[in-house]
Amino acid sequence: HLRTSLIGLGHGLTLSFDIERVMLETDFCINLGVVLTELVTNAFKYAYPDGVGEIRIRLRRLPDDQSELVIEDDGIGRADGVPAKGTGVGSKIINAMCASMGAQIDYRNLPPGTAAHLRFSSKARRSVAA
Numbered sequence: 001h002l003r004t005s006l007i008g009l010g011h012g013l014t015l016s017f018d019i020e021r022v023m024l025e026t027d028f029c030i031n032l033g034v035v036l037t038e039l040v041t042n043a044f045k046y047a048y049p050d051g052v053g054e055i056r057i058r059l060r061r062l063p064d065d066q067s068e069l070v071i072e073d074d075g076i077g078r079a080d081g082v083p084a085k086g087t088g089v090g091s092k093i094i095n096a097m098c099a100s101m102g103a104q105i106d107y108r109n110l111p112p113g114t115a116a117h118l119r120f121s122s123k124a125r126r127s128v129a130a
Contacts, residue, residue: 002037006044012051013044018058022067022122028101032069032120035097035105038090039071039116045086047075047114067122072115078107 003015024032036057043055058070098105103120 002040006041013048014054015040016054016056018056020060022059022061024122031097031101032118035094035101035103035118036069036071038094038097039118042086042090043071043073043075043114047073047077049076061122062119065122067120069118069120070115071118072110072113074110074113077109077112078114 006013040055040057047053047055053073053075056070056072058068058072060068060070062068094105097103098118101120103118106117106119108115108117
């Protein structure tokens with residue numbers, strides 16, 4: 001649905017998914033969905049000024065009951081020390097949701113592009129054994 005709504009705004013971007021099954025509580029999934037939506041929306045809006053490119057989404061289980069969500073692009077990247085474009089409300093939402101989930105978010109510069117790595121515990125949030 002997110003892809004459809006953003007492409008409807010005139011963007012020629014594609015989304016690719018590589019998702020492992022991770023069982024989480026419903027409330028946690030909602031918060032994770034908000035973070036995912038903000039990160040993908042930011043990539044759609046800012047990573048590719050010409051409106052053409054790919055955004056990759058990966059969800060992986062890690063050792064020690066950890067999981068990692070990665071949103072990655074090959075766009076223009078983030079400049080260190082430069083304020084985010086836009087109003088910054090999206091970044092505040094992301095940070096608040098990460099704090100409420102006990103998650104760590106890390107932005108990494110790629111050659112080219114940016115990757116947001118969101119690491120969280122899936123053990124404490126699990127409603128059904130994976």
